[in-house]
Amino acid sequence: MTRKIQAVKGTREFYPEQMYLRNYLYEKVRAASQAFGYQEWDAPFIESLELYAAKSGEELVKRQSFTFQDRGGEYVTLRPELTPSLARMIAARQNELIFPVRWWSFGPCWRYEQPQKGRTREFFQWNVDLLGVDTPEADAELIAVAAEFLRSVNLKPSQASIQVNDRRLMESEFNRLKLPASSRLGLSNLIDRRSKTEPDQWDNDVLELGVNQTQLSGLKELLEDFSMWEKSESLKRLFSALDSIGVSEYVSFNPSVVRGLLYYTGTVFEAFESGGSVRRSILGGGRYDRLLEDVGGKPLSAVGFAMGDVVVGIILQEAGLIPEFRASTASVLVTVYDQSSMTASLMAASELRKAGINTLVYNEPSKYPRQFKYADRMKIPIVVVLGPEEIMRRNVTIKALNSGEQVSCPAADMVEKIRSMLAEGN
RNA sequence: GAGCCUGUAGCUCAAUGGCAGAGCGCCACACUGUGGAUGUGGAUGGGGUGGGUUCGAAGCCCAUCAGGCUCCCCA
Structure with missing residues (x-):
């Protein structure tokens, strides 16, 4: 050293x-x-x-x-x-x-x-x-x-x-x-x-x-x-x-x-x-x-x-008057299941950004516990799961970490769904 | 520019000059597609830095650096 x-x-x-x-x-x-x-x-x-x-x-x-x-x-x-x-x-x-x-x-x-x-x-x-x-x-x-x-x-x-x-x-x-x-x-x-x-x-x-x-x-x-x-x-x-x-x-x-x-x-x-x-x-x-x-x-x-x-x-x-520090500027973390689903995750994140939603991709395939934990510690309120099942069904799974609420919806509805979840204060 | 106090694990802090520790945090596992909670296990220190005294120094002495409390100053 x-x-x-x-x-x-x-x-x-x-x-x-x-x-x-x-x-x-x-x-x-x-x-x-x-x-x-x-x-x-x-x-x-x-x-x-x-x-x-x-x-x-x-x-x-x-x-x-x-x-x-x-x-x-x-x-x-x-x-x-x-x-x-x-x-x-x-x-x-x-x-x-x-x-x-x-x-x-x-x-x-x-x-x-x-x-x-x-x-x-x-x-x-x-x-x-x-x-x-x-x-x-x-x-x-x-x-x-x-x-x-x-x-x-x-x-x-x-x-x-x-x-x-x-x-x-x-x-x-x-x-x-x-x-x-x-x-x-x-x-x-x-x-x-x-x-x-x-x-x-x-x-x-x-x-x-x-x-x-x-x-x-x-x-x-x-x-x-x-x-x-x-x-x-x-x-x-x-x-x-x-x-x-x-x-x-x-x-x-x-x-x-x-x-x-x-x-x-x-x-x-x-x-x-x-x-x-x-x-x-x-x-x-x-x-x-x-x-x-x-x-x-x-x-x-x-x-x-x-x-x-x-x-x-x-x-x-x-005096405790400083607003809570929000570690990440991202509202959404898109997880990556494995190398073969990387493209889908990158594209989904890009779609969210185009809609004006700050989005971060966990861009190495890693165990989900690790990815969720990262989102939690960085205080990113929403996690998008896009694994083989979702890709096959053209779905995404969206989880709001504060409430623990989790939903699946067609990929085409992702932006809308996330918007409304963010608007609800997630 | 002057005086005094402090410096030990990532953080907060212990330990009559005699084996360097705890809590929190971190990592792993329980939980092979899901964070927090719980449990179990684990890693981490040339003790701010450099000298000296001593059989032996985190502790004592000297110097130095940094932080803190005063004086000074405050544009």
């Missing part, structure tokens, strides 16, 4: 069963995106390093990206996210695109990080973006797309929810508390991870940023104030829109959601699982009105979110 070569650290192998989950997610994100009229797009998987160096933090580029020199000496990067590519592509055609632009994408991204539960180095990311509309209703639409997805995979509001805040509201509250401007970035980071820090430790961390006791208690009061959104006209409109769209049961206001990213300028939101084993967010996004000009385009308002496939995949698995 030769030495086994392992898969690269942090990658996943997609055996048919995992591929099934991946395609299931793809199907659901497509449906949610298209329900709101979004168009699918994609960008190159490899981009030049400069694209990220321009906007993304140094941390990301230097430590968390797969970057290497190609044979021509150019530095290229496996895309760690989609937004910079989106910004470039929008900027390149800013004068010819039909705005507002509604785009979605589902494709692979790479980050050089320590793999943990819910975090791999290679993952698929669903991105949804709306560019060219600056209204609370636009923000609500994005949140609704996300909520519609959660609903479509049968996650109930009690299992997963989207929590919303607005940076402009937080900014005005910070002003009210007269928090020093220099401390605000650090404060946002602390707010972000307040839930996983010991309370005393957290207070200390805040005070170290040059905040006084009065401001600290004001800040804590503000983070407990779940009706603070009523102070914001745009959040009021946002929640009212979510109500009209019919997804408000999935959405709530949370003053602790600020998100680490620098480029968000208004509404921010993040979806979490309630009480599960994964302590990571399912998806996150917000309004980023300055990104386009930052990459050299004309100013353009934008709102979007991204969801990785890993966390949501684990959540669905643990």
